[in-house]
Amino acid sequence: MKDKKLIFLLIMLAVILLSAIFAPLIAPYSPYEIDLSNRFAPISQSHILGTDHLGRDVFSRLIYGSRMSLISVLAIMVIILLVSLIIGSAAGFLGGKIDNVLMRISDVMLTFPTFILALFFIGVLGVGLINVIIAIAFTHLAWYSRIVRSIVLETKEKNYVLASKCMGTPTLKIIIKHIIPQVLSQVGILATLDLGHMMLHVAGLSFLGLGVQAPVAEWGVMINDASPFIRQHPELMIYPGLCIFITVAIFNSLGEYLKDKYRLKEDCNYEESVREPAV
Amino acid sequence: MKEKLVSIKNLSAGTKYKQILNNISFDIYAGEILCLLGQSGSGKTMTASAILNILPENVEKTSGRILYGEKEFHSGIYGSYISSIMQNPAACFDNVFTMEEQIKDILKANNKDYSQEKMCNILEKVSLTNQQDILNSYPYQLSGGMLQRVMIAVALSLESRVIIADEPTSDLDVLGQREILDLILKLKNENSAVLMITHNLSVVKHMADRIIVMENGSIVDDFNKDELHNNKRHPYTQKLIKANESQYINKWNISFGEYNAKM
Numbered sequence: 001m002k003d004k005k006l007i008f009l010l011i012m013l014a015v016i017l018l019s020a021i022f023a024p025l026i027a028p029y030s031p032y033e034i035d036l037s038n039r040f041a042p043i044s045q046s047h048i049l050g051t052d053h054l055g056r057d058v059f060s061r062l063i064y065g066s067r068m069s070l071i072s073v074l075a076i077m078v079i080i081l082l083v084s085l086i087i088g089s090a091a092g093f094l095g096g097k098i099d100n101v102l103m104r105i106s107d108v109m110l111t112f113p114t115f116i117l118a119l120f121f122i123g124v125l126g127v128g129l130i131n132v133i134i135a136i137a138f139t140h141l142a143w144y145s146r147i148v149r150s151i152v153l154e155t156k157e158k159n160y161v162l163a164s165k166c167m168g169t170p171t172l173k174i175i176i177k178h179i180i181p182q183v184l185s186q187v188g189i190l191a192t193l194d195l196g197h198m199m200l201h202v203a204g205l206s207f208l209g210l211g212v213q214a215p216v217a218e219w220g221v222m223i224n225d226a227s228p229f230i231r232q233h234p235e236l237m238i239y240p241g242l243c244i245f246i247t248v249a250i251f252n253s254l255g256e257y258l259k260d261k262y263r264l265k266e267d268c269n270y271e272e273s274v275r276e277p278a279v
Numbered sequence: 280m281k282e283k284l285v286s287i288k289n290l291s292a293g294t295k296y297k298q299i300l301n302n303i304s305f306d307i308y309a310g311e312i313l314c315l316l317g318q319s320g321s322g323k324t325m326t327a328s329a330i331l332n333i334l335p336e337n338v339e340k341t342s343g344r345i346l347y348g349e350k351e352f353h354s355g356i357y358g359s360y361i362s363s364i365m366q367n368p369a370a371c372f373d374n375v376f377t378m379e380e381q382i383k384d385i386l387k388a389n390n391k392d393y394s395q396e397k398m399c400n401i402l403e404k405v406s407l408t409n410q411q412d413i414l415n416s417y418p419y420q421l422s423g424g425m426l427q428r429v430m431i432a433v434a435l436s437l438e439s440r441v442i443i444a445d446e447p448t449s450d451l452d453v454l455g456q457r458e459i460l461d462l463i464l465k466l467k468n469e470n471s472a473v474l475m476i477t478h479n480l481s482v483v484k485h486m487a488d489r490i491i492v493m494e495n496g497s498i499v500d501d502f503n504k505d506e507l508h509n510n511k512r513h514p515y516t517q518k519l520i521k522a523n524e525s526q527y528i529n530k531w532n533i534s535f536g537e538y539n540a541k542m
Binding site: 095153157158159160162163164165166167168169170171173177178181 | 336370430437443
C-alpha cells in the first residue's frame with residue numbers, strides 16, 4: 001500500500017521534472033510572447049488556460065515557471081548541504097574551540113526568523129534570483145549545520161567507528177565510508193521535507209518583488225502579476241498557486257514517506273540483529 | 280627482562296563533575312595476559328579507552344602520561360602496535376557493508392594482504408567454516424559469537440603487539456565464551472600482550488598471568504595469578520573472590536564440565 005503511495009508520488013514528481021526539462025517542447029507558446037489584442041482570453045483550444053493581462057499564454061508560463069522554481073530550490077538545497085556538511089563535520093569532528101565558535105555563530109543565526117533574515121540579506125545584497133538563493137541558503141545554514149554536527153557527534157561515538165579506528169583505519173576513510181553516508185541519509189530526508197518550504201520561500205519573495213523579476217516566468221511572479229486583477233480574473237492567481245501547492249505537497253509527502261521508511265528500516269535492522277543468525 | 284609495551288603513569292581522567300580515573304599507574308609487558316578486574320563502574324573500560332585514546336566526548340584526561348614503548352600516542356600505532364576486541368561485537372561492525380568490505384578495509388589500512396584467499400585463511404584460523412558465506416554476509420546476519428571470532432581473526436592477522444579485549448565474552452553463552460577465551464589465549468605470544476578487561480573472576484583464573492584490581496577508578500591490587508588466594512590481598516579483592524566463589528565459580532566449573540563432555 002505504502003509502495004503504491006511512493007509510486008504515485010514519484011510519477012507526479014517525474015511529471016513536474018519532465019515538464020520543466022522539456023518546457024520548450026511542451027509549451028505551445030513562448031512565455032514572453034505579448035499579444036495585447038488577446039488580453040485575458042478565456043480557456044480555449046488555442047490557449048488551454050487562457051492568457052494574462054499582457055496576452056501571454058498562461059499554460060506556457062506555468063510550464064516555464066516550474067523550471068525557475070525547481071532550479072532555484074535545488075540550487076538552494078545543494079548550497080545548504082555542501083556548506084553545512086563542511087561546517088557541521090568540522091564542528092562535530094574537531095570539537096573544542098572550533099566547535100564552540102561555529103555553534104555560537106549558528107545560535108545567533110537561529111534567533112532570527114528565517115524569512116526576516118532573508119529579507120535583511122536581500123536588503124543588503126539587492127533583489128534578484130541569485131541573491132534570493134544566497135539569502136535563503138544562508139538563513140537555513142545554521143539549522144542544517146547543527147543537524148549535521150549532531151549526527152557526526154553521534155556517529156563518531158558508535159562502536160563500529162571506534163572499532164575501525166582502533167584497528168588502524170585512517171580517519172579520512174572512516175569519515176567517507178561510515179560518517180558521511182550516515183549524515184547524507186538522514187539530512188537527505190530532511191532536505192526532501194524542506195524542499196517544499198524552500199519553494200514557498202522563493203515564491204513568497206518573488207511575490208513581494210524581491211526575487212525573480214518580471215517578465216521572467218516564475219510561479220511567485222505570476223501570482224504577483226495577477227494580484228491587481230484578483231476580482232476580475234482570480235484564476236490567474238489560482239493556477240500558479242495550485243502549482244505551488246501541488247509541488248510543495250509532493251515534496252512534503254515524499255519527505256514524510258522517506259522519514260517513515262527510514263525509521264522502519266532502523267527498526268528492521270534492530271530486529272534482524274537480535275534474530276537467529278542466517279549463516 | 281620483559282619488554283615494556285605500554286606504560287601508564289599517574290593517569291587521571293574525568294568529566295567536569297566527576298573524577299573517573301584516579302592516579303592510575305601500571306605497565307603492560309610482552310608475553311603476558313594482564314587482566315583488569317573490578318565491578319561495573321570501577322573504571323576498567325575507561326582505562327582501556329584512555330589507552331586506545333577513544334575517551335568519550337565528555338571525559339578528559341586531566342593528568343598523567345601513556346607511553347607506547349618509548350613513544351607518546353600517535354594515530355600510527357593503531358592496528359600494527361595496538362588493536363582492540365570490544366564487547367558487543369554486533370555493534371562493532373557497520374550493518375551497511377558486508378563483512379568482506381570491512382575486513383578488507385582493515386587489512387588494507389595495515390598494509391596486509393587482503394586477497395579473498397587470505398581473508399578466508401584468516402577466518403579459518405578461528406575455526407569459522409563457510410568462510411565465503413561469512414564474507415558475503417552483513418553483520419546483522421551473523422551471530423554474536425561469529426562476529427567476535429571475526430574480530431579476533433582480524434586482530435590475529437594484524438599481529439598487533441598489544442591487544443585490548445574489553446569484556447569479549449559478555450554477550451555470549453558459556454560454550455561460546457570458552458571458545459572465544461581459547462582463541463584469545465592464541466593471541467598471546469612472547470612478543471605481544473593482551474590486556475583483558477572483565478568482571479568475571481573465573482575468566483581471570485582461566486586467562487590471566489597478572490591481575491590488576493580496580494575500585495572506584497583507582498588500582499587497589501596488582502599481583503600475579505598464583506598470588507590470588509594469598510591472605511595479603513586487598514580487602515576489596517578478597518570480597519570479589521568470596522562473592523565469586525559463592526555465586527559463580529561452581530556454575531562456571533559445571534559449565535566447563537558440560538563443555539568438555541560435549542567435546
